[in-house]
Amino acid sequence: MTPTPAELVAVAARLRAAGCVWAEDEAALLAGEAPDQATLDVLVGRRVAGEPLEQVVGWAAFAGLRVAVAPGVFVPRARTQALVRRAVRLAAGVPHPTVVDLCCGTGAVGLAVARAHPGTRLWATDIDPAAVACARANLDGLGTALQGDLDAPLPAGLRGRVDVLAANAPYVPTTEIAHMPPEARDHEPLVALDGGADGVDLHRRVAAAAPGWLAPGGHLLIETSTAQADATAAACEAHGLRTRVEHDDDVDGTVVVARRSGGSRS
Structure with a gap:
C-alpha cells in the first residue's frame, strides 16, 4: 500500500514508543509489505509486541540477498557476513566445492556461498524443524537441508570430502541469554542461542567432528566472539587443525579459521 505521509508518521510514532530505534525506516518497510491498511495494522502490532522485524516482514537482507525468515526462526545477523566472506574466498579455490552449513537456521550462509559459486555442492543442517523448513525454501535447487544435531544427518559419503565446513553454532553463555534483547530471547529458539556455560560447548563438538568430514586442506569456519575466540581456537587446535x-571490522564479525593438513589451499 502507499500510505499518506501522516499515516507513516503515525506508524513511526507507534514503533518509536515501542522502542524501535529506526522507527521511520521500519514504518516505510512495513507499509511497503502490506497490501492494505488492515494488514499493515497486523504487521505493526506484531512489531510493537516485540517480534523481530525480519520475522514480521518474512525476509532479511543478508550478504546482498533477500533471505526468507519464518516466525520463530533465528534471524541472520549482519556480523555473520564475516563468516560468509571467508567461506566464499576459500570456496573460490576449489572447482565445484563441497560446502556444509552447520546450524544453518534460514540457510543464509550456505545460500550466499552457493550464489557466489554456481556448482557448489551444498549441505545444510539444523536441529530445529522450523529452521530446516525455512532453509529448504531458501535453498530450493541449490542445496540439501537436513534436520538433525550438528553433523549427525550428513550422508556418510561426505566424509573426507568437505572443502568448507561453516558453523554459526550458538555461542551465547547460558546465563547471558536473559540479558539479550527481548526480540531475540522471546522470539528465537533457545537452541539457536544457548552455547552452554561458557558459550563454547557447541564449538567444541563441531571442532571434534570436523576433521572426519574435511578433505585434505579443507577448512572449518566457526563464527564466535572476540571474548570467546581463544577458547574456540583452542578447541580446533586440540583436534589437530x-x-x-580473523576479525572483520566492517561487520564486527569474528571467525575462527581452522585447516586440516594436506592439500595446497590457504
Missing part, C-alpha cells in the same frame, strides 16, 4: 582468528 591449524587455526587462526
Whole structure:
C-alpha cells in the first residue's frame, strides 16, 4: 500500500514508543509489505509486541540477498557476513566445492556461498524443524537441508570430502541469554542461542567432528566472539587443525579459521 505521509508518521510514532530505534525506516518497510491498511495494522502490532522485524516482514537482507525468515526462526545477523566472506574466498579455490552449513537456521550462509559459486555442492543442517523448513525454501535447487544435531544427518559419503565446513553454532553463555534483547530471547529458539556455560560447548563438538568430514586442506569456519575466540581456537587446535582468528571490522564479525593438513589451499 502507499500510505499518506501522516499515516507513516503515525506508524513511526507507534514503533518509536515501542522502542524501535529506526522507527521511520521500519514504518516505510512495513507499509511497503502490506497490501492494505488492515494488514499493515497486523504487521505493526506484531512489531510493537516485540517480534523481530525480519520475522514480521518474512525476509532479511543478508550478504546482498533477500533471505526468507519464518516466525520463530533465528534471524541472520549482519556480523555473520564475516563468516560468509571467508567461506566464499576459500570456496573460490576449489572447482565445484563441497560446502556444509552447520546450524544453518534460514540457510543464509550456505545460500550466499552457493550464489557466489554456481556448482557448489551444498549441505545444510539444523536441529530445529522450523529452521530446516525455512532453509529448504531458501535453498530450493541449490542445496540439501537436513534436520538433525550438528553433523549427525550428513550422508556418510561426505566424509573426507568437505572443502568448507561453516558453523554459526550458538555461542551465547547460558546465563547471558536473559540479558539479550527481548526480540531475540522471546522470539528465537533457545537452541539457536544457548552455547552452554561458557558459550563454547557447541564449538567444541563441531571442532571434534570436523576433521572426519574435511578433505585434505579443507577448512572449518566457526563464527564466535572476540571474548570467546581463544577458547574456540583452542578447541580446533586440540583436534589437530591449524587455526587462526580473523576479525572483520566492517561487520564486527569474528571467525575462527581452522585447516586440516594436506592439500595446497590457504
